[in-house]
Amino acid sequence: MAKEVSQDEQKDCFSALDTEQKAHLTKTQVKSGVRALGKSPTEAEIDAVLKDLPEDISFPSFKAVYQNKFPTPQSQDAKAREILRMLDPSNDGLMKESDFRQMLSTIGEPMGHAEVGF
Numbered sequence: 001m002a003k004e005v006s007q008d009e010q011k012d013c014f015s016a017l018d019t020e021q022k023a024h025l026t027k028t029q030v031k032s033g034v035r036a037l038g039k040s041p042t043e044a045e046i047d048a049v050l051k052d053l054p055e056d057i058s059f060p061s062f063k064a065v066y067q068n069k070f071p072t073p074q075s076q077d078a079k080a081r082e083i084l085r086m087l088d089p090s091n092d093g094l095m096k097e098s099d100f101r102q103m104l105s106t107i108g109e110p111m112g113h114a115e116v117g118f
Contacts, residue, residue, distance in 0.1 A: 005037045010066055013037055014059050024056035034066050041070035 013036055017029045025033065027050045034041060041049075049068050053061055087095050087103075104111045 005066070007063070010037065010063055011059065014062050022056075024058050025062060026055065027053070027057065030057050030062055030065055033062060034070065037066060038072055039066070039070040040073050041068075045070060 013033045014025065017025055017033050030050065031041075031046050034046060046065075049065050050057075053065070057065070085091070087099070101116050104116045105113070
């Protein structure tokens with residue numbers, strides 16, 4: 001689970017992006033800030049949140065955007081991690097080459113012998 005980002009960290013991010021020191025950010029800068037603070041919204045997700053905001057976004061609005069339940073990189077790859085754990089029963093981060101070749105040639109769109117390197 002991702003750690004919570006404090007209001008001070010949010011403010012630091014806002015200030016770093018506010019290079020002209022106008023106490024507001026553009027929508028593009030807000031997108032960068034949300035991602036810099038560890039969230040991974042799709043363009044559609046973040047655009048939906050930003051659509052009703054003005055072009056100049058203040059810190060309270062930035063904070064409100066950040067507080068949306070956007071996915072994090074960790075949540076997005078949870079399913080892949082679960083599958084990899086199933087393929088690594090010894091939990092050592094390795095799998096047998098023969099098992100890997102077998103997977104490549106039988107699961108999903110099977111790869112041919114030449115592609116797998118038999």
